[in-house]
Amino acid sequence: MFTLQQLIDSIPFYSMSTEEDPVVHHLEMDSRHVTLGSLFFCVPGYTVDGHDFAEEAEKNGAVAIIAERPVSVDIPVVIVKDVNRAMALIANKYYDHPTSKFQLIGVTGTNGKTTTTHFIEQILQYEGKGTGLIGTLYVKMNGETEDVVNTTPAALPLQQTFDRMVDNNVNAAVMEVSSHALSLGRVWGCDYDIAVFTNLTQDHLDYHKTMDHYRFSKSLLFSQLGNAYHRSPKYAVINRDDEAAPFFEEASAAPVITYGLENEADLQAVNVEATPKGTTFQLKTPRTTLPFSLNLLGRFNVYNALASIAACYAAGIDLERIRDAMHSVAGVPGRFERVDVDADYSVIVDYAHTPDSLENVLQTATEVCQGSLTVVVGCGGDRDRTKRPVMAEVACRYADRSIFTSDNPRSEKPELILEDMEAGVPKEDYETIVDRKEAINKAVDQAQAGDVIVIAGKGHETYQEVGGQRLDFDDRLVAKQAMKGRA
Numbered sequence: 355m356f357t358l359q360q361l362i363d364s365i366p367f368y369s370m371s372t373e374e375d376p377v378v379h380h381l382e383m384d385s386r387h388v389t390l391g392s393l394f395f396c397v398p399g400y401t402v403d404g405h406d407f408a409e410e411a412e413k414n415g416a417v418a419i420i421a422e423r424p425v426s427v428d429i430p431v432v433i434v435k436d437v438n439r440a441m442a443l444i445a446n447k448y449y450d451h452p453t454s455k456f457q458l459i460g461v462t463g464t465n466g467k468t469t470t471t472h473f474i475e476q477i478l479q480y481e482g483k484g485t486g487l488i489g490t491l492y493v494k495m496n497g498e499t500e501d502v503v504n505t506t507p508a509a510l511p512l513q514q515t516f517d518r519m520v521d522n523n524v525n526a527a528v529m530e531v532s533s534h535a536l537s538l539g540r541v542w543g544c545d546y547d548i549a550v551f552t553n554l555t556q557d558h559l560d561y562h563k564t565m566d567h568y569r570f571s572k573s574l575l576f577s578q579l580g581n582a583y584h585r586s587p588k589y590a591v592i593n594r595d596d597e598a599a600p601f602f603e604e605a606s607a608a609p610v611i612t613y614g615l616e617n618e619a620d621l622q623a624v625n626v627e628a629t630p631k632g633t634t635f636q637l638k639t640p641r642t643t644l645p646f647s648l649n650l651l652g653r654f655n656v657y658n659a660l661a662s663i664a665a666c667y668a669a670g671i672d673l674e675r676i677r678d679a680m681h682s683v684a685g686v687p688g689r690f691e692r693v694d695v696d697a698d699y700s701v702i703v704d705y706a707h708t709p710d711s712l713e714n715v716l717q718t719a720t721e722v723c724q725g726s727l728t729v730v731v732g733c734g735g736d737r738d739r740t741k742r743p744v745m746a747e748v749a750c751r752y753a754d755r756s757i758f759t760s761d762n763p764r765s766e767k768p769e770l771i772l773e774d775m776e777a778g779v780p781k782e783d784y785e786t787i788v789d790r791k792e793a794i795n796k797a798v799d800q801a802q803a804g805d806v807i808v809i810a811g812k813g814h815e816t817y818q819e820v821g822g823q824r825l826d827f828d829d830r831l832v833a834k835q836a837m838k839g840r841a
């Protein structure tokens with residue numbers, strides 16, 4: 355148990371409204387969940403401002419408040435420069451620096467984070483480690499999953515999750531680290547042992563405004579490798595084939611292990627071949643060359659495999675053991691997931707929601723397609739508008755037939771999102787069907803033998819976000835129904 359003073363000792367400068375030093379029993383960033391003895395953090399949000407809930411927090415039993423400006427309460431108020439970052443430091447202290455108690459691997463990059471973290475988790479499990487995973491799909495501890503809101507949670511739930519990982523005997527955890535999280539200080543104070551960079555292409559310009567800021571935010575994971583505890587060597591794992599590689603290498607506060615297919619790298623995949631069941635390649639390292647086989651399709655998955663191999667090697671696992679584990683690594687729900695209905699055409703559901711991921715998945719689909727390729731795709735509302743025409747262009751460049759539709763319009767009018775997409779391509783190259791179910795039905799109805807349909811953007815999602823509502827919607831179920839209806 356800590357007193358307020360003990361907790362805020364981890365912040366360099368602050369001002370305090372009183373000398374009182376209450377005991378803190380709980381940390382909280384949502385006034386509605388405050389209980390007796392809580393320390394309440396006033397987080398300036400995108401929708402509302404946590405400072406407006408200080409009084410409610412006091413009423414609900416908070417013993418002190420951390421804020422960026424004065425608030426009218428009678429309990430102690432500590433004024434800090436940045437509540438998000440103060441919250442990260444205090445949560446670290448409160449939970450006794452949980453990330454110093456197990457090996458922590460962070461994966462950042464525009465695409466491939468969820469896939470790569472799952473590959474790494476499977477290799478760690480093959481080694482018999484107690485594993486933790488945090489990312490877009492869930493928090494997972496020794497096989498049990500829990501729902502999440504964000505890919506990388508805010509500092510409080512994050513440190514609390516790490517603390518539970520310690521209690522659950524996790525000795526190696528792997529997590530997706532989003533650029534939002536790095537930029538907002540959600541992962542401040544995390545003691546990463548290994549930081550992995552997958553790639554950098556356009557996304558999230560609504561938040562970052564420029565690619566430079568986006569790239570800088572991602573690089574924070576690598577400069578953070580210099581953190582305190584030094585229980586084992588730390589490493590950065592970097593994709594040499596990405597043009598941002600030198601930037602990340604320079605930002606790294608730890609030795610760098612590179613991987614790639616095209617450029618010479620510490621771990622390089624050569625002789626990559628697609629087989630009916632997956633992909634094979636030779637892994638060339640300065641010491642040895644080893645044959646690898648992967649149950650998954652797509653050159654992008656070779657990159658994800660290389661990132662995982664390099665991360666696990668950095669974590670101290672033998673390359674031969676990694677090779678054996680990789681042999682049976684399974685794919686991830688909603689990533690190039692084939693809809694399981696017997697038919698002479700294939701339907702693939704994929705989470706591609708950026709220009710680069712769409713290009714990768716469509717390129718892979720053309721390699722397995724014997725007839726014509728159809729893509730059903732939309733772009734998310736309240737997200738980077740500038741990627742919409744680019745995604746439309748990519749769709750039309752690869753597919754024989756493109757159907758533009760809705761993907762989580764959120765607060766935007768679906769027709770206007772579609773107009774943004776349409777601006778990227780000539781009229782005769784696509785058709786537009788606002789209703790996603792109708793769009794999927796039409797693609798399936800018209801499929802011929804040997805054709806492939808890629809339904810892109812939502813992958814594992816089980817909802818369509820319209821206005822403030824989440825309506826049930828699962829591309830895989832809708833496609834399955836359409837396919838069965840046709841049979």
Ligand SMILES: CC(=O)N[C@H]1[C@@H](OP(=O)(O)OP(=O)(O)OC[C@H]2O[C@@H](n3ccc(=O)[nH]c3=O)[C@H](O)[C@@H]2O)O[C@H](CO)[C@@H](O)[C@@H]1O[C@H](C)C(=O)N[C@@H](C)C(=O)N[C@H](CCC(=O)O)C(=O)O
Nearest residue numbers: 383384385397399400401402404407504505506508532534
């Ligand atoms: C833009 C953004 O990052 N939003 C995050 C933010 O929400 P917000 O700013 O809207 O929060 P808010 O509702 O304004 O509330 C502000 C504060 O007031 C508090 N509050 C609110 C109401 C009340 O009655 N009492 C009260 O105390 C809230 O608890 C909060 O602390 O804080 C929330 C709690 O931490 C996050 O869940 C939420 O992520 C939303 C869901 C989101 O969509 N974020 C995206 C942009 C994001 O972060 N994405 C990346 C992944 C990107 C990728 O992988 O491609 C991610 O890591 O998830």
Ligand SMILES: Nc1ncnc2c1ncn2[C@@H]1O[C@H](COP(=O)(O)OP(=O)(O)OP(=O)(O)O)[C@@H](O)[C@H]1O
Nearest residue numbers: 464465466467468469490654689705706711714715
């Ligand atoms: N290494 C890669 N390079 C490019 N595209 C990829 C790569 N790996 C996966 N993809 C594509 O990107 C999509 C999303 O993959 P994944 O979920 O692994 O990425 P992510 O980085 O976790 O995405 P998010 O930022 O939404 O969490 C996949 O469905 C696939 O189409």
Ligand SMILES: N[C@H](CCC[C@H](N)C(=O)O)C(=O)O
Nearest residue numbers: 707733734737761762811812
């Ligand atoms: N993490 C991404 C997910 C996008 C998924 C797509 N279906 C969309 O809604 O745009 C984001 O929040 O931007």
Ligand SMILES: [Mg+2]
Nearest residue numbers: 467468490530
């Ligand atoms: Mg993800």
